[in-house]
Amino acid sequence: MGSEPNGSPTVKRTCWRLVDILSGMLDADERQAVRGDVAESGESIVRATGDVLGLIVRRQIGLWTEWQPWLALLGVACLAGLSLSRIAFRFNVDLGQQLMAYYTYGVHFGTLLTRQQDMAWLLCLAIALFLWSWTCGFVLGSLSGRAVWLTWSLFYLMVLDSALVRLVLSGNVILRAQPVRLLMAATLPLNPATFLFSLSALWGAFMGVRRRVLPWRAAYVLASAITTFTILVTWMGGWYETAHEVWSSGAWHGVSWTTRLLPFVVVSWPVAYLLAAANRQQTTSAKETT
Amino acid sequence: MLGEFEYLILSAATRLREGAYGAAIRQEIEEATRRGCSIGALYTTLDRLETKGLIKTWMGDPTPQRGGRPKRMVRVTANGIRAASDFYLAVRRVSRGVLWEVNRMALRP
Numbered sequence: 001m002g003s004e005p006n007g008s009p010t011v012k013r014t015c016w017r018l019v020d021i022l023s024g025m026l027d028a029d030e031r032q033a034v035r036g037d038v039a040e041s042g043e044s045i046v047r048a049t050g051d052v053l054g055l056i057v058r059r060q061i062g063l064w065t066e067w068q069p070w071l072a073l074l075g076v077a078c079l080a081g082l083s084l085s086r087i088a089f090r091f092n093v094d095l096g097q098q099l100m101a102y103y104t105y106g107v108h109f110g111t112l113l114t115r116q117q118d119m120a121w122l123l124c125l126a127i128a129l130f131l132w133s134w135t136c137g138f139v140l141g142s143l144s145g146r147a148v149w150l151t152w153s154l155f156y157l158m159v160l161d162s163a164l165v166r167l168v169l170s171g172n173v174i175l176r177a178q179p180v181r182l183l184m185a186a187t188l189p190l191n192p193a194t195f196l197f198s199l200s201a202l203w204g205a206f207m208g209v210r211r212r213v214l215p216w217r218a219a220y221v222l223a224s225a226i227t228t229f230t231i232l233v234t235w236m237g238g239w240y241e242t243a244h245e246v247w248s249s250g251a252w253h254g255v256s257w258t259t260r261l262l263p264f265v266v267v268s269w270p271v272a273y274l275l276a277a278a279n280r281q282q283t284t285s286a287k288e289t290t
Numbered sequence: 291m292l293g294e295f296e297y298l299i300l301s302a303a304t305r306l307r308e309g310a311y312g313a314a315i316r317q318e319i320e321e322a323t324r325r326g327c328s329i330g331a332l333y334t335t336l337d338r339l340e341t342k343g344l345i346k347t348w349m350g351d352p353t354p355q356r357g358g359r360p361k362r363m364v365r366v367t368a369n370g371i372r373a374a375s376d377f378y379l380a381v382r383r384v385s386r387g388v389l390w391e392v393n394r395m396a397l398r399p
Contacts, residue, residue: 036359
């Protein structure tokens with residue numbers, strides 16, 4: 001491919017491989033044409049890399065002239081990401097307490113609820129977290145298209161870090177860890193909630209980019225499952241509020257069900273988009289067959 | 291009204307006829323302007339011209355010189371020829387009475 005740059009054959013091969021990898025960010029047809037043009041023109045590796053990078057940047061900027069990536073960024077990555085981060089944080093705290101108590105003392109952590117109630121709460125929250133993450137990932141991929149690498153990264157960082165940042169800024173948490181450990185904690189899914197979120201959101205985004213729209217039946221099954229688990233976790237969240245009210249003899253006023261429901265509704269909005277898109281496609285294909 | 295770079299692409303593609311594709315158009319423009327032409331600028335402008343209906347592009351057959359990769363072939367449409375012609379006539383009209391060579395000589399110390 002083209003004239004070779006100065007350096008060892010390994011360096012040259014690596015450089016051209018880099019150009020090949022970079023051009024992978026372009027559409028299939030365009031990628032082939034651009035690689036062919038670069039090969040035919042015999043330009044240097046530096047110019048070839050610059051050319052391919054320049055085209056990628058122009059294409060990426062071009063994507064943001066449409067409304068869809070903006071909706072993915074603001075609606076999913078920022079809005080739903082903030083709520084999902086709080087939910088994941090709550091799941092980590094609740095699960096962490098139980099695991100620590102069990103492995104350190106071999107007992108059930110005292111939450112004023114029964115062991116079965118705590119287990120049911122954690123299980124439902126884990127399933128809900130998986131479903132919300134997958135749906136958010138799918139809608140993110142479907143709306144962003146080739147800009148998904150950017151919107152997904154922001155969504156990922158938002159879910160991983162926003163709850164912690166909020167606690168640090170409010171002074172409830174003081175960070176004392178070394179910078180490297182902090183960086184790892186801020187960027188890697190090292191706890192159960194973020195690991196579960198990362199896997200399902202990545203899978204969802206991959207499917208969203210490939211399929212764009214879920215089949216009508218699958219969309220309804222997913223929407224029903226999300227609605228069911230949203231109701232379940234809202235109801236189960238109330239167990240803790242009631243238990244604390246009883247324990248404090250009325251001094252503690254529990255959070256109302258509407259307040260508990262709000263973050264779950266915010267994180268569930270992508271399923272409404274998913275349903276609307278599936279319905280639209282169903283209507284269009286029905287019209288085409290008639 | 292066309293942009294300068296759009297006009298260059300339409301002219302190069304018209305001149306190349308059946309042999310108009312990405313790399314050939316780029317070479318033609320670089321030779322004519324004696325300036326570099328980036329692939330990014332070329333391909334995004336080709337898209338814009340196609341959206342305006344001034345050119346039609348399609349993927350050609352792969353060739354061995356290109357490592358078996360296809361070319362993005364370009365054909366200028368009737369509207370493209372009309373737009374390029376209008377641009378050229380406008381440049382000619384606006385340049386009437388302007389002697390660039392003389393002005394350039396006058397700039398010399």
